[in-house]
Amino acid sequence: MEEKELEVKKDEVVSEAPQEVDWEIKYVRLQAEFENFRQRLRREKEEWQEIANARLLKEIVDIMDNFYLALESIKHNRKKDAIIEGVQMIYKQFENLLQKEGxxxxxxxxxxxxxxxxxxxxxxxxxxxxxxxxxxxxxxxxxxxxxxxxxxxxxxxxxxxxxxxx
CATH class of the missing domain: 2.30.22.10 (Head domain of nucleotide exchange factor GrpE)
Incomplete structure (x- = not known):
């Protein structure tokens, strides 16, 4: 009977070994999936930041256009009040943009x-x-x-x- 018991125990040990390997494989896969998830989140965060920056930069470029027009007006127009009014309008645009962005x-x-x-x-x-x-x-x-x-x-x-x- 001892030989039979040994064979049964041997079968139990052999049957448990693949299960341990399965857990190790699952653990390694889970680690890889988590790392992929972290990298995807980082990429998505960078993309969202770029979109937000692009939107803000577009508004700043619009204001820069107005600065350019004001500078051109200074070259051709010597009226001090018109220049002051133009610069005040641009300042107000910047204030509104900053306020809108929080x-x-x-x-x-x-x-x-x-x-x-x-x-x-x-x-x-x-x-x-x-x-x-x-x-x-x-x-x-x-x-x-x-x-x-x-x-x-x-x-x-x-x-x-x-x-x-x-």
């Missing part, structure tokens, strides 16, 4: 200094008023969909003691 201007003037959205580029001493208020905006700051795109470059107030200077 870019908003940070309101800084007169607000308390906040290092998370403001970059202090100078200090202005004042006798009356509060400390750490923004008194001048050198360059506006912008948020892109509520994330900081660029901090506002500002000059901050510093209250001086009235008795401190003689």
């Amino acid at each position: 870019v908003t201007k940070i309101d800084a003037l007169g607000k308390p200094f906040d290092p998370s959205v403001h970059e202090a580029v100078g200090i202005e001493e004042i006798e009356d008023g509060e400390d750490n208020l923004i008194v001048k905006e050198i360059a506006p700051g912008y948020l892109f969909k509520n994330r900081l795109l660029r901090p506002a470059k500002v000059i901050v107030s510093k209250k001086i003691e009235k008795g401190g200077r003689e």
Whole structure:
């Protein structure tokens, strides 16, 4: 009986070995499928970014055409008001484009200094008023969909003691 039992056990071991190989093959295949999936997602993400960039760039090119027309107008027309009006229109186009894309201007003037959205580029001493208020905006700051795109470059107030200077 022992020989018969050994043969049965041997058959069990032999029958289990292919199953282990099957799991290894399945694991390797799954890894390859996952890697292919990741590469496909990366390619699709790049394609979507290119489409979005192309759409935005087309709108910028349209605005550039208007700049060109304004420059041509300057060459032939010496009317200052017409030139100013043309440049203001182009500026407004850029503002509208940025707004449409989710870019908003940070309101800084007169607000308390906040290092998370403001970059202090100078200090202005004042006798009356509060400390750490923004008194001048050198360059506006912008948020892109509520994330900081660029901090506002500002000059901050510093209250001086009235008795401190003689």
